[in-house]
Amino acid sequence: MHHFQCILQAQRCLGWGPLASVSWLLLRTCRAHSSFSSTTCPGPEGQQEDGVREDFSSRLATGPTFQHFLRSASVPQEKLASSDVVDPPPYLTVDELLGRQRKVYLETYGCQMNVNDTEIAWSILQKSGYLRTSNLQEADVILLVTCSIREKAEQTIWNRLHQLKALKTKRLRSRVPLKIGILGCMAERLKEEILNREKMVDILAGPDAYRDLPRLLTVAESGQQAANVLLSLDETYADVMPVQTSPSATSAFVSIMRGCDNMCSYCIVPFTRGRERSRPVASILEEVRKLSEQGLKEVTLLGQNVNSYRDNSEVQFNNAVSTNLSRGFSTNYKTKQGGLRFAHLLDQVSRIDPEMRIRFTSPHPKDFPDEVLQLIHERDNICKQIHLPAQSGSSRVLEAMRRGYSREAYVELIHHVRESIPGVSLSSDFIAGFCGETEDDHLQTVSLLREVQYNMGFLFAYSMRQLSKRSATELCGRNDGNLKVIFPDVEMEDATDSGLRVRAQPGDYVLVKITSASSQTLRGHVLCRTTLKDCSAHCSPE
Ligand code: 5AD
Ligand code: SF4
Numbered sequence: 427m428h429h430f431q432c433i434l435q436a437q438r439c440l441g442w443g444p445l446a447s448v449s450w451l452l453l454r455t456c457r458a459h460s461s462f463s464s465t466t467c468p469g470p471e472g473q474q475e476d477g478v479r480e481d482f483s484s485r486l487a488t489g490p491t492f493q494h495f496l497r498s499a500s501v502p503q504e505k506l507a508s509s510d511v512v513d514p515p516p517y518l519t520v521d522e523l524l525g526r527q528r529k530v531y532l533e534t535y536g537c538q539m540n541v542n543d544t545e546i547a548w549s550i551l552q553k554s555g556y557l558r559t560s561n562l563q564e565a566d567v568i569l570l571v572t573c574s575i576r577e578k579a580e581q582t583i584w585n586r587l588h589q590l591k592a593l594k595t596k597r598l599r600s601r602v603p604l605k606i607g608i609l610g611c612m613a614e615r616l617k618e619e620i621l622n623r624e625k626m627v628d629i630l631a632g633p634d635a636y637r638d639l640p641r642l643l644t645v646a647e648s649g650q651q652a653a654n655v656l657l658s659l660d661e662t663y664a665d666v667m668p669v670q671t672s673p674s675a676t677s678a679f680v681s682i683m684r685g686c687d688n689m690c691s692y693c694i695v696p697f698t699r700g701r702e703r704s705r706p707v708a709s710i711l712e713e714v715r716k717l718s719e720q721g722l723k724e725v726t727l728l729g730q731n732v733n734s735y736r737d738n739s740e741v742q743f744n745n746a747v748s749t750n751l752s753r754g755f756s757t758n759y760k761t762k763q764g765g766l767r768f769a770h771l772l773d774q775v776s777r778i779d780p781e782m783r784i785r786f787t788s789p790h791p792k793d794f795p796d797e798v799l800q801l802i803h804e805r806d807n808i809c810k811q812i813h814l815p816a817q818s819g820s821s822r823v824l825e826a827m828r829r830g831y832s833r834e835a836y837v838e839l840i841h842h843v844r845e846s847i848p849g850v851s852l853s854s855d856f857i858a859g860f861c862g863e864t865e866d867d868h869l870q871t872v873s874l875l876r877e878v879q880y881n882m883g884f885l886f887a888y889s890m891r892q893l894s895k896r897s898a899t900e901l902c903g904r905n906d907g908n909l910k911v912i913f914p915d916v917e918m919e920d921a922t923d924s925g926l927r928v929r930a931q932p933g934d935y936v937l938v939k940i941t942s943a944s945s946q947t948l949r950g951h952v953l954c955r956t957t958l959k960d961c962s963a964h965c966s967p968e
Pocket of ligand 1: 575692693694817855857887888889890891
């Protein structure tokens with residue numbers, strides 16, 4: 427697969443591009459965390475009374491004033507952190523942000539994180555005056571909390587959207603227009619592609635944008651599409667107490683951290699959920715205490731890598747002690763230091779209610795400290811169950827996956843875990859068919875399954891997650907104005923050597939005719955390979 431970075435010389439004439447210098451670039455370095463955020467795009471429908479829309483539009487056009495920024499800046503941190511306080515943007519009033527008893531139907535796909543996120547999103551909407559319904563037919567707002575981990579997960583959502591489209595079209599004119607939102611990982615990964623492909627989608631909210639849901643829905647009410655896919659370095663929704671979906675539930679998920687820094691080469695999560703950050707211990711303990719008071723019998727502490735947990739919010743707890751990695755394990759990021767670690771959190775959580783079972787998922791095998799194993803062994807209420815995703819039994823494939831350990835190091839850890847916690851239940855995830863995996867690699871995975879004798883295994887066929895809308899048959903360069911230009915990788919004339927037909931190579935300049943544009947990228951077809959000098963002679967802007 428070829429991935430190029432090009433430097434194109436733009437001409438400001440007649441939509442004609444440019445010359446390109448093509449250079450090699452690894453795809454992974456192209457992954458952008460967020461390409462747009464908090465934007466509103468003109469939508470397909472104008473479904474509001476004109477008076478309301480005119481007022482809203484004129485306020486939107488006027489935009490925030492200097493006073494608005496001063497006012498926001500002067501709000502004390504504590505106040506900003508509280509989800510009860512609504513600080514409306516300058517083009518909306520507090521009243522307009524209210525749900526006015528609109529009924530929300532939430533549907534969850536993907537992992538336990540998404541189950542928890544659904545409760546967070548609902549908690550925020552409930553405070554804003556929305557009602558919840560479990561009946562799709564009576565919903566005014568339908569929100570899908572989506573997953574991107576494999577192609578199939580996304581296909582399920584596209585199919586669901588087709589069904590919902592019919593529901594939206596059939597909606598009686600006498601009722602409030604139905605609004606549809608995509609929340610979570612798929613909103614983050616595909617961004618405006620969803621809005622362009624499915625015009626009936628009204629709002630997009632990435633995993634770090636749920637506080638913005640009331641505003642997004644209000645904007646959508648005026649007939650516009652609204653999106654916020656901004657990723658955060660510190661959002662943990664620490665102050666948002668999730669609302670239990672079922673009042674008769676006996677178990678609950680408690681999110682202790684968000685995001686992931688591991689960058690395993692097959693995984694989309696660092697790009698959909700952003701950088702790793704931990705929720706402060708105090709707020710986790712408060713939530714678990716409340717759940718215990720409500721009579722819940724089991725909590726599962728959730729995070730992408732729970733044993734990387736590190737609460738740095740209390741400065742006095744910072745120390746210079748760095749992470750002890752399991753023997754034979756390494757990380758893809760710089761060693762982190764200080765803070766309250768997972769062993770401390772687990773200890774505190776397990777002391778809250780001796781009759782409440784504690785589970786956690788998922789730990790990464792790279793840092794499994796003895797303190798955690800010891801705690802699991804000695805506390806009656808911490809379940810003797812560990813999910814230790816191996817992903818492959820072949821050291822060669824593990825290296826290609828950037829897992830930071832070999833098969834031998836993983837097996838050694840398994841022995842250590844079994845010695846430390848006799849009778850422990852072990853489960854794991856495996857991926858089959860990763861890029862470059864051979865029959866022999868696969869047999870090594872099968873042999874690891876036999877060797878470890880897990881209690882449970884989750885086996886997945888590898889699903890390539892495309893991170894760029896550019897296909898393998900396209901090249902990319904930059905024009906003189908530094909805009910990205912994408913064009914098909916085809917043979918072209920060489921303007922400097924008539925009769926010669928060439929394919930663009932890294933470092934070449936090419937002349938491209940621009941045929942379309944999106945907010946950040948130009949697309950076109952390539953005309954010829956050229957030089958800076960020749961191009962300025964033939965394509966001068968005048
Ligand atoms: N294809 C297939 N499986 C994947 N997983 C993560 N990314 C992919 C992918 N691109 C699996 C891993 C992970 C589990 C949650 O999903 O096994 O542990
Ligand atoms: Fe959960 Fe990963 Fe799916 Fe996001 S992509 S919902 S983190 S499984």
